[in-house]
Amino acid sequence: MKIFILLFLLLNSFSNYSFAQTKTPSKAEIKKLAKKAVADLNNADFEESISTSRQVLHYATKIGDNYLIAVSYNTIAANLDQISEYDKAIFYYNKGLSHANKTNNNSIKNFINNNLGNVYCFEKKQYTKGINYYKKSLEYSQKDADTSQIVFTKLNIAWAYFDIGQFEKGYPYLEFLNKYNAKFGAESTNVIQNMLNGMYYGHKGENPKAESYFLKAIALGKSGDQKSDLSYSHQEYSKFLLKNKDYKKAYENLDLYNKITEHLYNDEKINKADIAGVHLELDEYKREVDKIEIEKNLQAQSLKKSRIIVVLFILALNVLLLLLYSLYKNYKFKKKANKELTLANQELLIAKEKAEEASLLKTQFVSTMSHELRTPLYGVIGITNMLLDEHKELANSPHLSSLKFSARYLLSLVNDILHINKIEENRIVLENLAFNVSDEINMIKKSLSFIAQNNNDKIAVKVDPNIPEYLIGDKLRLSQILMNLVGNALKFTKNGKVIITANLVEVKNKSHYIEFKIEDNGIGIATVDQDKIFEKFVQVGRNDNDYQGTGLGLAIVKRLLTLFNSYITLESKVGVGTTFKFTIAFDHDPVKTKEIINNIKVDLSSSQIFKILVVEDNKINQTITKRIIEKNNCSCIMVDDGFQAMEILGKEVFDVVLMDINMPLMNGFETTRKIRLKGIKTPIIALTAFAKDEIIEEVISAGMNDIMVKPFEPLKLFKIINDQINKTRNAG
Structure with missing residues (x-):
């Protein structure tokens, strides 16, 4: 007492x-x-x-x-x-996290999880636990699309892996940092970025490159305010010098590390x-x-x-005794329940691992199926185009038109399935491109004219003249949204009209809020079905004579609009028609627009004759690709595999190589690596049915210059060919 x-x-x-x-x-x-x-x-x-x-x-x-x-x-x-009060730090971080979890603010959850990752990795040396906190932090920054914080967290993950010698696990995070830090990172991360590059190249044995990065990190640390980062750079540089037996400089840098640390953390x-x-x-x-x-x-x-204070006190005492007894009984019950809960948690952990494995298998299945479907579709579309070129009298053949449309529809289906999978896995980042709203809408009108003609529909376009000539934003995602909505309107409208409207509704600083409206006078959507249509694979009002698609289009629209921080509204009445509306904020910056437009390279070399080597094992694909190349006044030599490619490149000089990825004997990646080892610098373009983002990292690491996904538009292929040849010539 x-x-x-x-x-x-x-x-x-x-x-x-x-x-x-x-x-x-x-x-x-x-x-x-x-x-x-x-x-x-x-x-x-x-x-x-x-x-x-x-x-x-x-x-x-x-x-x-x-x-x-x-x-x-x-x-x-x-x-x-x-x-260095790490246990107390963890205690208060966890207290902060318990309060942060009661809010909707992802930033504070992100910061605290990141800090817990720091303590567990670099102080407690519990790297597995620390990296898990980092990855949780990464989830919150991705929810907010906070690219700068994504860069910062990936820096910490790379550092943690490097600290325990797992350089190959940490390198993808460093590679992401090197790619995006200049654009989305902060000055405070520049020192550590260079230090990590020094650690990585020191591990790889590329000592001059490593030393260059270490010295740059130290120079940045001296000129900035991040003195603790400067001390870490001296420390890691000292380890590098010690490894390379430069004992004097190693001691000098270790001494600098100790002095800076002592200054930052003096006893007083x-x-x-x-x-x-x-x-x-x-x-x-x-x-x-x-x-x-x-x-x-x-x-x-x-x-x-109250006059009965004593009675109440005695009653309260009795209640307290009963409570203590109840707590004792409850303790025994909880002990038993905790044992059962532990077993249940183990079962849940097993179920979670199985679910993650199933998710991975799903992604692999979608990727494999897309590749397997794109390859024959390339053949179908290519041969159809060849027939139309060789036999002009078949240009109006309904059978060939149907065949070409069906192939493109199957390709669209494959792309939709891949796209919904990417959105769900948060693998889409919006781009900033200069574009003209009117041009984009009219291009969509032209693209969908086939469906409009089949249904005897008319498409009208109304663009607000107050909208600036050029806006900055992701025009490809906008076009995808409008293409799905206008395509749906045309499918469900017969002998009617579809109106596409774009109005400027608000201006805040440089942000111009554009409201898009797609109206039709088609069959309409029943009220009971209106909440369902944005779900995956949902189709309403279907009958045997209607062409309804897969039910993925509106699901993709809804998810893409969330990337723009927008949403879609729907007004519809059965037999009257349907109206979809959404608003997106685009930037209008004349200076930045001019810079983007000036950076667009104009192709002035399409009339040149190039000598092109095509490495492709599929005979049908060989025929189609060769026809496309020769039709564009270029010479073409075909080989069936990587060994033949290496042999002919040793004898002849080519302007560019089109390399298939999935080949027997030796795949395109391995072939490219062997070509580069021979010192051959001819541009190599991957010609593949794989999705671009699935193989981009391996394409770059193998030494390839660009990617072209089959089926492709010949104009886009020759645009890439011209760009790569010009880059190689200018570099030479």
Whole structure:
């Protein structure tokens, strides 16, 4: 009892802080304090940072703001992390995470998971657990499409893998960092990016390249504010020098690491931070005691008004005894339940692993099937085009038109299935291209004229003249959305009209909000079906005479619009027609637009005659590809496999090589590697039925220059051929 009273008096003595006596500040002022605490942390002023974070925590708790509570706990934990109080840091990170999970803010969840990953990887050396926290952090940044934070987290994952010598596992993350850091990263990541490159190339034995990266990291660290990153760069450079037996420079860099670290974490700062940490823990105790004290005062006021205080006290005592007994019984029950729960968790873990395996198999199946379907479709479409070229009298043949349409429909189906799979796996990133809204809509009108003619429909286009001539955004995804919606409208409208409208509805700074509307006077959609049509594989109102498609188009539309932070609305009445509406914000920046347009390369070499080597084992594909090449006034030599390709490249000079990927004996990747080892720099373009994003990394690592996915438009193929030949000639 004496110990309890002493502790209570000690806690009470800390109740006279100035922030407890003053009026509670506004939320904006609390946020300002939180930012100051972070700034103090970055300046290694741990005492001030913890003290300010305590104030933020006090005020945030008072107003019940879970986000600010999570922020303050995160900053407190980060201070403790910096002064090597790792177990306490983990404790406060977890407290912050419990409050962050009560909010809808993915950023704070992302930061705390990232920080837990740092502690477990680099301090506790529990790398598996730490990397799992990093990957959880990555999920939250991907939900918000926060590319800069994605870059930052992938940097940490690469560092963790490199720290335990798993360079090949970490390299894909470093490769992503090298590709996107300049565009989406921050200056604060530049030092570590160069340091990691130095570590990787040092591991690969490419010492000059590694040293160059280390020296660049150190130079950036000296010129910037990231002194802790500078110290890590000296440390890793010292390890590299020691490995290469340059003992003097290794010692010098290790000494610099120690001096910077000692400056950042001197004993006086750490002692002050320890005192601030004690105050922090006392604050935690005080908050609990305050809660008990408030309840006690309320109970005392209630008891004073009653004349049966003694009876109530005895009753309360009896209730307490019953509660203790109940707790004891409950403890035994929970112990038994926990045992059963442990077994259930093990079963759930097995089920989770099976589900992940099934998901991987699904992705592999979709990829394989798309390849297997694209290969014969390339043959069907190519041979159909050849027949139409060789026999002009068949140009109006309904049979050939039907054959070509059916092949393109099958290709569209394969692409839709692949596309929905990519969206669900968060593998789509929007691009920024300059485009003209009117041109895009009229191109879609022209593309769908075949369906319009078959159904005797008319397509009308209305574009608001106030829309700027050029906007910046992902025109390909916009075209895909409009193509699906207009295509659907035409399919379900006979002898009618489809109207495509684009209106400028709002302008905020550079953002121009364009409302798109697709109206038809077709069969309409029943009210009971309107909530279903955006689900995958759902078809409504189908009969044997209607062409309804696969039910994927509107599902893709809905998911693509979420990437634009938009949504779609629907108004429809059976027998009257249907209207779809959505709004997307595009940038309008004349300077940036001019820069994008100037960077578009104009092909002035289409009349040139090139000598092209085609490596392809499929005889039908050989015939089609050769016909396309020769029709464009180029010479073509065909070989069946990689060995023949290497042999002929040793004897003859070609302007470009079109390389199939999936070949017997030796695949396209291995063939390209062997060609590059011989010093042959001829541009090599992968000609494949695989989806581009599935093989892009292996294409680059093998030494190929570009990819062309079959079936393809000849114009696009020769555009890529011209670009690659020009690049090679200019480089030479």
